[in-house]
Amino acid sequence: MGSELITGQSVSGSQGLMSSSGQLEESRGRGAVRRWGIIATCAVGGSVCALYALAGPFVAPALRKVCLPFVPATTAQVSNVLSVLRSRSGALVDIGSGDGRIVIAAAKEGFRAVGFELNPWLVLYSCYRAWREGVHHRTSFYLSDLWKVSFSQYSNVVIFGVPQMMEQLEAKLQSELQTSAKVVACRFPFPTWTPDHMAGEGIDTVWVYDAKTFKSQVTTAKPLNNPEDSKTLPQ
Structure with a gap:
């Protein structure tokens, strides 16, 4: 009977150990998924920011009333x-x-x-x-x-x-x-x-x-600039 009691305790302990090990692995799996989720979110967010930074200067002129788009000279x-x-x-x-x-x-x-x-x-x-x-x-x-x-x-x-x-x-x-x-x-x-x-x-x-x-012709158009904002840059 003593032998049976010891055996029973040993089996019960093994089952508890296996259960804890399974929970640990499951916890690690969930943590890994969360980490990859954060990494993926950061990567997507960074890509969007980079795309905006690169494309913004090219798109912005199109939002102006009078735009001068970039078309390379032949x-x-x-x-x-x-x-x-x-x-x-x-x-x-x-x-x-x-x-x-x-x-x-x-x-x-x-x-x-x-x-x-x-x-x-x-x-x-x-x-x-x-x-x-x-x-x-x-x-x-x-x-x-x-x-x-x-x-x-x-x-x-x-x-x-x-x-x-x-x-x-x-x-x-x-x-x-x-x-x-x-x-x-x-x-x-x-x-x-x-x-x-x-x-x-x-x-x-x-x-x-x-x-x-x-300069000898007369024009009725008005320039878009404000004379006070004009600046002369060095040649």
Whole structure:
């Protein structure tokens, strides 16, 4: 009987041990599931934040009343811009400089070239690209709204605009530029100015405007900028 009692206690203890072991494993399993759930949530949240940070600067212009979307200039467009400005001198500005290809190409031709862009990622990339191609000492890129900048110090102005902004930009440039300036419009011409000449064809067409001519014209459009907000940046 003593032997039977000892055996019974041993079996009961083994069952309790197995039960505790099972509960421990189950607890560990639930903990692992919770940990993976937290990791997955953090990963998804981080991905969303990263996507917003990367895409935000590209999407934000579309939310503006007058947007200037980033559409890279073609090789032919860059060539046409440089060809119509080849005999020119003085500082050059690209309004809405995107990835900096116009500014960099102009710097390689000897211009002191400046770009204004609203997308911070494109500004950073432009600076890197200018450094990589060895023209960083002749280029500058600014994160700025074109309506809050004065372009009075530039002799050569390049703009890849959209139709809904061209009339207001006409008024702004007409009031700010010197009579010796030249303006090159790509993709879309200005609505009331008469171009001095044109180069290229189709989407690669560029229109060249002489400030001496358009400053003598009368315009009824009002620029979108506030004169008190305008600032002149160093050449």
